[in-house]
Amino acid sequence: MADRESHLNPLAKSKSHNLPKNQQKSSKCLVYILIIVVFHSIMLFVFGSVVLPFKSPKVHISHITTQNLHYETAPLASLNMTMVSEIQVYNKNFGSFKFQNSSATLLYRNITIGMANIYGGRVEGRERKRMNMSLQVRANKLLSDYNFNLSSDIDYGLVKLSSHAKLKGEVRLLNILKRHRIAGMNCTMNLNLTSQEVQDLLCQR
Incomplete structure (x- = not known):
């Protein structure tokens, strides 16, 4: 069947x-x-x-101008101004670098006298990103020892300053591989009170 x-x-x-x-x-x-x-x-x-190892991007100050510079030595030393800087972030990786909001500080003898915001952004692989930063400098409430040093530097006409920043972010390769990296900025400079210009700007790279 x-x-x-x-x-x-x-x-x-x-x-x-x-x-x-x-x-x-x-x-x-x-x-x-x-x-x-x-x-x-x-x-x-x-x-x-x-x-293609992941590398930490580089950030440095490329140019600085001063505005509304005012200083005096008596009764206490003071230094007030606005610094307008151009910051460059160079991404050496082939993947993009996306960084978070951060800040840059300006120091006189390890004392913070100014701070500015750095807004987050994105730098494509093997490219540079330029950003402008405005920083308000207020050095009029320093401790006695630092105030004495500032008074001496003002009399000499040259004030040594330094600026630091850290950009925390992530390097992405083809949106698949991701690594956390920090772009650090460490710059030194001299403020010439006579010419009211920043000179001898040097940033570690």
Whole structure:
């Protein structure tokens, strides 16, 4: 009876044999795809970690101008002004660098006399980003020892200053590999009170 039904309906027998084979082929294709994806992920990780190591971007001050400069030595030494600076962030990586909001400080003999905001942004791979920064300097409430030094520097006509900043962010390569990196800024300069200009600007790179 079964042979008769099989003879009368050969398509039913064909379907019963073909269905498992199709399922096996689909499973094999899925396995091959997963293997290829894993292999490419490993190769990309090795390529990004060994061939293209993630580097910390560089940030420095490229130009500074002063505005509304005012200073005096009596009864206490004081120094007030506005400093307008251009900051450059250079991303040496092939992937983009996205950094968070931060701030830059201006110091006189390790005493903070000014601070400015640095807004977050993005620097594409192997490119530079220029940003303007305005910083208000108020050096009129220094401790006695520092006030004495500031008075001496003002009389000499040259005030030594330094500026520091850290840009915390993430370097992304093809939006797959990501590494946290910090771009640090460490600059020194001299403020010439006679010319009211910043000179001898030097930033570590």
